[in-house]
Amino acid sequence: MCLAIPGKIIEISADNPDSALVDVVSVRRRVDLGLLQDDRPQPGDWVLIHVGFAMSKISEEDALDQMQTLAALGEAEAAIQEIQGYGLGEGTGAETTQEQPLVGDKLE
Amino acid sequence: MQTIVEESVPARIRFREPQIEMAHGAGGKASRRLVEGLFAPLLFGASSEPLADASFVSIDGTRIAITTDSFVVKPLRFPGGSIGELAINGTVNDLAVSGARAEALVCTFVLEAGLPTEILEAEVRAMANAARKAGVKITGGDTKVVEHGKADHMYISTTGIGRPLHGVRIDPQSVRPGDKVLLSGPIGDHGITILLARRELDIEADLSSDTRSVLPLVEAMTIAAGPGIRWMRDPTRGGAATSLNELARDCGLGIALHEDQVPIHDAVRGACELLGLDPLHIANEGQFLAVVAPAYADAALNALNLTPGGEEACIIGEVADQPAGSVLGITSYGGTRIVDMLVGDPLPRIC
Amino acid sequence: MKFVDEFREPELITKTAEEIRRLADPTRHYRFMEVCGGHTHAIYRFGLKDLLPENIELIHGPGCPVCVLPMGRIDDGLSLAMDPNVIFAAFGDMMRVPGANGSPLEYKARGMDVRIVYSPSDALKLARTNPDRHVMFFAIGFETTAPSTALTLMRARSEGIRNFSVFCNHVTIIPAIRAILDSPDMRLDAFIGPGHVSTVIGCRPYEWIVHDEHKPIVVSGFEPLDMLQSIVMLLRQLQSGEAKVENQYKRVVPWEGNRAALRAMAEVFQLRPYFEWRGLGFISQSALRIRDEYAEWDTERRFQVPGVRVTDPKAAQCGEVLKGVLKPHQCKLFGRECTPEHPIGALMVSSEGSCAAYYNYEHRKAATASVLSSTA
Numbered sequence: 001m002c003l004a005i006p007g008k009i010i011e012i013s014a015d016n017p018d019s020a021l022v023d024v025v026s027v028r029r030r031v032d033l034g035l036l037q038d039d040r041p042q043p044g045d046w047v048l049i050h051v052g053f054a055m056s057k058i059s060e061e062d063a064l065d066q067m068q069t070l071a072a073l074g075e076a077e078a079a080i081q082e083i084q085g086y087g088l089g090e091g092t093g094a095e096t097t098q099e100q101p102l103v104g105d106k107l108e
Numbered sequence: 109m110q111t112i113v114e115e116s117v118p119a120r121i122r123f124r125e126p127q128i129e130m131a132h133g134a135g136g137k138a139s140r141r142l143v144e145g146l147f148a149p150l151l152f153g154a155s156s157e158p159l160a161d162a163s164f165v166s167i168d169g170t171r172i173a174i175t176t177d178s179f180v181v182k183p184l185r186f187p188g189g190s191i192g193e194l195a196i197n198g199t200v201n202d203l204a205v206s207g208a209r210a211e212a213l214v215c216t217f218v219l220e221a222g223l224p225t226e227i228l229e230a231e232v233r234a235m236a237n238a239a240r241k242a243g244v245k246i247t248g249g250d251t252k253v254v255e256h257g258k259a260d261h262m263y264i265s266t267t268g269i270g271r272p273l274h275g276v277r278i279d280p281q282s283v284r285p286g287d288k289v290l291l292s293g294p295i296g297d298h299g300i301t302i303l304l305a306r307r308e309l310d311i312e313a314d315l316s317s318d319t320r321s322v323l324p325l326v327e328a329m330t331i332a333a334g335p336g337i338r339w340m341r342d343p344t345r346g347g348a349a350t351s352l353n354e355l356a357r358d359c360g361l362g363i364a365l366h367e368d369q370v371p372i373h374d375a376v377r378g379a380c381e382l383l384g385l386d387p388l389h390i391a392n393e394g395q396f397l398a399v400v401a402p403a404y405a406d407a408a409l410n411a412l413n414l415t416p417g418g419e420e421a422c423i424i425g426e427v428a429d430q431p432a433g434s435v436l437g438i439t440s441y442g443g444t445r446i447v448d449m450l451v452g453d454p455l456p457r458i459c
Numbered sequence: 460m461k462f463v464d465e466f467r468e469p470e471l472i473t474k475t476a477e478e479i480r481r482l483a484d485p486t487r488h489y490r491f492m493e494v495c496g497g498h499t500h501a502i503y504r505f506g507l508k509d510l511l512p513e514n515i516e517l518i519h520g521p522g523c524p525v526c527v528l529p530m531g532r533i534d535d536g537l538s539l540a541m542d543p544n545v546i547f548a549a550f551g552d553m554m555r556v557p558g559a560n561g562s563p564l565e566y567k568a569r570g571m572d573v574r575i576v577y578s579p580s581d582a583l584k585l586a587r588t589n590p591d592r593h594v595m596f597f598a599i600g601f602e603t604t605a606p607s608t609a610l611t612l613m614r615a616r617s618e619g620i621r622n623f624s625v626f627c628n629h630v631t632i633i634p635a636i637r638a639i640l641d642s643p644d645m646r647l648d649a650f651i652g653p654g655h656v657s658t659v660i661g662c663r664p665y666e667w668i669v670h671d672e673h674k675p676i677v678v679s680g681f682e683p684l685d686m687l688q689s690i691v692m693l694l695r696q697l698q699s700g701e702a703k704v705e706n707q708y709k710r711v712v713p714w715e716g717n718r719a720a721l722r723a724m725a726e727v728f729q730l731r732p733y734f735e736w737r738g739l740g741f742i743s744q745s746a747l748r749i750r751d752e753y754a755e756w757d758t759e760r761r762f763q764v765p766g767v768r769v770t771d772p773k774a775a776q777c778g779e780v781l782k783g784v785l786k787p788h789q790c791k792l793f794g795r796e797c798t799p800e801h802p803i804g805a806l807m808v809s810s811e812g813s814c815a816a817y818y819n820y821e822h823r824k825a826a827t828a829s830v831l832s833s834t835a
Contacts, residue, residue, distance in 0.1 A: 002497050002603040002655035003384045003458055004681075006462035025378030025461070030310035032580060034610045035720045046462060048658065048711050049382070051458050051550075051600075052310070052578030053607040056658040056717060058462055062710035070471045070684060073478045073691075129568045137800055309577060381463070383577065384551075384810065441472040443506025443683070445820040451800045452564075455551035456577060457810045458604065459496055459524060 004050035006058055007031065009043050022049065121146055131452025133180075135345030135391075138452050140354075161341060162206035164272070171272050173208035175199060178265040184231065186305040188297075188316025191264055192234030194393055197319050198344070199268040200242045204326040205340035205396050207278045208270030210244040215266045217251045220259040227261065235264075242321035244268070273327065275334030280358035282338045288405035289363060289425040290398045292325055292418060293318070295348050296376035299390035304379065311382065313375035318394035325418045329398065332411035336404025342396045349388040350449040351397055352435045362432055365425040365447060368440040384457035388437075389450055399427060462710070466682030467505075475687040476510040482694040489515045490646060491693060492783055494636060495653035496523030496811025497681055503820035505683045515690065518783035519816075521635045522653055524599045525552050525809035526781060527736045528628055530769040533558035536597045536626050538765050539758065540571045546589060547573045548582040549597035555808045559769050562808075579611035579625075586615070586623035593622045595758050598629060603655040605629040605747060606720035609727035612749070612756050626758035627749050630734065632656050633664050634745035638736075640672055644784045649693045651686065652678035654708045659724075661716025662704050669702040680708040727753055737771070737805065738778030777804040780813060787817040794822065 007022035007029065017040070022031045032053045033041065039057065041047050047054035123145030131138035143159060162175035179195045200210040215235070219228065239246050297318040304311055322342065330337065339359075343351040348370070352363050372387050380387050400408045405423060412418035428436075437447040483489065493499060499519045502508060508517065521527055537558050540547035547563065554564045554575060567573035572592075576582045582596035598608045608625060615623050632653055639645055652665055657678045665676050675696035679689035689707045696702060706712055727750060734746030749757035758764065771777055774792055779785040787793055787806070797803040799815055806812035 002495070002600070002653075004603070004655045004658075005381050024382050025463070026374040027311055027313040027378035027382060029312070029382060032578075032607075032610070035606050035717060035723065038717075038719045048655075050603055050655060051607050052580055053610070055603070055606075055655065055720070056711050056713065059710045063462060063465070066684075066688070066710065067465060067471070070475055070688060073474050127568065129565065131564075141800075308581075437506070439467075439469075439506055441469040441476075441510070441683070443509050445503055445506045446822065448819045451555075455554055456575065457552045458550045458577070458600070459500075459552050459809065459811045 002050055004048045004055060006046055007049050009041050009045050009047060011043055020054070022047065022054075024049070120149055122149065129452070133345075134450070134453040135350055136450040136452055139346070160206060160278070161202040162208060162270070164206075173203050173206055173270040173272060174267070175202040175206065175270075176265065176267040177202060178263060180260065180263050181302065182260050183302075183305050184227065184261055186301055186317055188301060189319040189393075190231060190234050191262065192231035193238045193319045195264040195266045196235050196238035196242060196244070197321050197393060199266040200244055200321045200323055201342045201394075201396065203268055203270035204321070204323040205278075205342050206270075207273045207276040207326075207330070207337075207340070209273055209323060209327070210242065210268045210270045212245045212247045213239065213266050213268045214247060215249040215264060217249065218259050218263040218265075219251065219253045220256055220261050221253055222256045223261050231262065231264070238321075242323060273330050273334075276330045276337050278337070278339055280339050280355060283355070283359040283361060283399050283427055284338075284401070285361060285427050285429050286402050287338055287399045287427040288402060288423050289352070289365070289427065290400055290405070290409060290412070291348070291370065291422060291424045292322060292395045292397075292412060293420040294371040294373050294376070295343070295392055295395060296372055296380065296387040296390040298393040299347070300376050300379045302391075309383075311379060313379055315373065315375045315379075318392060320394035320417065322394060322396050325412055325415050325421075326396065328411040328415040328418070329408045333400055333404035333408035336401035336408065337398060338401065339399040340396055343392050345391045346449055347387070347389040347391060347454075348397060349386070349435065349447050352447070353449040355399065356433050356435055359427075360432055362428045362430045363425055363435040364428050365435055365437050366440075367437045369422060369424045371420050371422060384459075385454050388447055389454045463682065466680070466684040468684065472510070472683050472687060475684060475691060478691050479510075479515070479687065479694065480512050482691060482698060483512050483515055484698070485514065487514060489694075489697070490518055490648050491515065491651055491690065492518040492520045492639065492647050492649075493651040493679075493686075494520035494522040494632065495651075495656065496526065496809070497655065498651055498653070498679065498686065499523070499813055499816055500811045501681045501683075501686060503816040505686075506820075507683060507686055510687065511690070518647065519780075519813035520639060520783060521736070521739060521781045522601065522632060522656075523806070523809055523811040523813075524601055524604075524628070524630060525556055526777075526805045526812045527630065527635070527739065528556070528599065528805060529735050529737045530558055530771065531735075531767040532628055533563075534560065534767045534769060535764045536595070536758075537561075537563065537566055537571075538767075539595055539626070539762055540566055540573060542593075543572075544593055545572070546585055546592050546594045547571065547597065548576045548585055548594055549573075550577070550599065551575050552809060553597060553599060555802070556805050557802055557808070559767070579608045583611050583615055583620065583623055586620050590622060593624070596623070596625045598625050598627050600629055601632050601653070601656050602629075602659045602724070605728065606659055606717070606723045609723040612727045612753055613723065615756055616753060621755070624756050624758040624761045625749065626764075627728070627747055629728070629747040630736070631730075631745055631747070632660075634742045635736070635739065636665075636668065638739050638742055639782060640668070640674075642782055642784070644779075645782065647674065647783075648697060649674050650676040651689050651693070652676045652704075654678060654680050654685070654712060657706075657708070657712045657716070659717050659720045662706050662712065662714050663716075665704045669704055673702045675702045675705075677705045677707050678712055680711065726750075735768070738781035772803060775803050777806055780806055787814040788822065790814070794818065
């Protein structure tokens with residue numbers, strides 16, 4: 001459990017609002033929207049597909065946020081090392097290596 | 109007076125399964141078990157030669173390649189081709205990757221009673237066209253008709269003989285660590301096309317079978333890099349993973365496969381992701397793999413890229429000492445996994 | 460964004476792996492369980508173990524719905540396939556799973572009408588197009604899949620399709636996690652939580668793990684970056700001594716779950732008082748049965764189901780491997796009597812089964828370091 005794939009809604013069927021044509025890496029598939037009736041997706045939205053049903057909408061915002069968090073990993077570390085490299089005195093560098101990266105709280 | 113001819117050496121059958129399953133025809137481990145465990149001991153005698161796409165026989169000092177293949181496909185017609193094309197190209201390709209140019213084919217038809225003539229005619233025309241394109245003569249054949257329901261419309265079998273290509277000798281024992289693995293083009297197109305053409309899935313894609321003769325590509329590669337070509341195979345049923353595993357087993361070495369280098373069309377990728385299939389296990393009908401000595405690899409690749417139809421050829425890996433007998437898939441970030449051959453046909457999954 | 464390739468981006472993967480190395484305390488041995496079989500498969504498919512330091516051990520959990528299905532249930536389903544009037548429909552995952560008298564594919568080879576479907580709707584479609592036959596859908600899966608089965612049953616009822624029934628083997632994930640934590644042999648530090656089940660049940664159902672057991676759990680996606688980021692999050696929690704439920708898979712998993720899906724499940728299913736799990740024994744309130752209102756579409760009430768109980772061969776250690784107590788290669792039968800070609804238990808044939816994953820992807824992976832260095 002459980003193979004689920006992201007797909008983009010191309011069009012909603014005219015005679016059945018629960019049926020949509022979805023694009024998955026240039027393959028088109030009919031997908032059932034019955035489980036998303038509380039928050040109906042529109043053409044252009046991305047959904048997660050499992051056994052032919054859309055399970056959830058995919059938030060591009062959250063995805064981008066995640067990518068930024070990951071990209072920042074190591075940058076904070078690099079910044080810390082750079083500061084240490086300035087040799088501003090023993091006390092300054094030692095503590096910062098123990099700290100968590102600055103972006104830690106973004107993961108909530 | 110009757111003489112009873114006895115077997116001079118009783119052949120040992122290693123195949124212990126009580127019945128034949130679909131898996132035995134899928135080209136994977138089960139197929140191999142059947143061939144090595146039942147057919148080989150009884151039919152091929154004491155020969156310990158590894159099984160290859162074609163075999164060579166010597167007639168009065170002349171080496172001739174010979175191969176046979178049968179074609180069972182549903183549906184008969186699909187985007188990019190039909191059973192007729194497969195029947196010609198499949199055998200031409202088996203000869204090509206064995207280092208031979210197909211000279212003549214004979215074909216057998218097993219037809220189902222009730223088959224509309226126009227369907228048969230369409231396939232025979234397709235075969236004639238494919239043979240013309242591939243530059244091979246069809247010199248004879250046989251026909252049988254079976255009762256309705258005993259054949260999926262038609263089964264075609266082709267046997268081909270070929271003339272060895274000059275300057276190339278295929279031998280898995282000549283493979284060495286450091287040799288490069290080349291692939292002629294994108295994988296998975298044929299198998300996924302067939303799957304979608306069966307219309308059991310609500311999936312549509314812009315895909316067609318890659319069926320074609322690979323002889324022109326093989327010939328170009330042979331001219332440029334003949335002495336360096338160690339091994340070739342066309343990855344049909346069972347996919348590239350199966351062919352590479354067969355090589356690894358036959359030469360006792362390992363294959364390092366750089367997964368991100370393997371060309372795969374988007375639609376194949378998408379369909380495989382949706383169904384939980386691995387493109388490396390999907391059948392191809394117009395591609396081949398080649399192992400080439402490092403000194404000749406660039407010349408071989410170049411020759412392919414410059415030949416029409418070989419533009420997407422690339423190097424996808426190399427031979428290594430380890431893991432001996434297996435294929436190791438390596439991702440661009442250094443993750444590794446063993447790429448095995450399947451037991452039977454790839455099955456879609458939801459989990 | 461396409462939501463797949465971005466999460467396989469090599470530079471980010473390398474960065475995240477470095478962060479894991481930085482965070483992992485070299486004096487500790489971490490034991491993280493990934494509950495879900497899909498995560499087990501992802502770990503092997505993407506070769507993620509190669510990116511982790513030696514002191515992080517990933518233990519495979521029981522979240523493989525095929526693996527935990529007792530053989531008897533397969534035999535029960537297949538006994539109905541013997542009726543020439545019945546079409547037995549199931550997902551591809553089930554096709555090679557051995558029953559006492561063979562797998563569904565073997566039954567098909569013997570002439571029984573066994574079909575692979577990709578969705579419960581496909582099975583219902585079969586019923587519509589074969590009005591003179593009965594279509595029996597062998598339903599498996601955790602809460603990810605159950606809502607789709609539920610919706611399909613609701614449609615069958617509203618359309619009055621009578622030649623359709625579901626043999627329901629849906630199971631629920633929380634009792635399985637409880638069984639793991641109750642097991643005396645288990646010593647775990649944290650959980651990588653099931654990503655797709657959580658799109659339905661949300662993240663709240665895991666709160667007891669942090670409150671009662673004080674173990675962190677991060678609900679994770681399935682791409683390499685998702686799983687690596689989840690491990691970073693677990694390490695951070697352990698480092699700071701906290702234990703909470705975190706949602707790494709935010710782009711897909713809503714904290715409150717999918718209400719419409721939960722409603723569909725509640726309409727059609729109710730909890731069985733108990734259900735037998737392969738390897739874990741009987742667990743109460745851990746599986747779904749079809750409600751009385753839908754009895755007509757319940758295979759177990761439409762037909763006489765034998766109710767076979769088949770015990771696993773004594774030497775097979777499926778249970779211990781399922782619970783993560785044993786690694787696949789530590790089972791006595793692994794690689795010998797039990798291989799993907801002749802599997803004894805479902806763990807060797809299911810695409811997510813840890814034995815199959817280990818055999819197909821890991822086994823024989825000796826000296827990979829030498830391969831990587833020579834091909835770099």
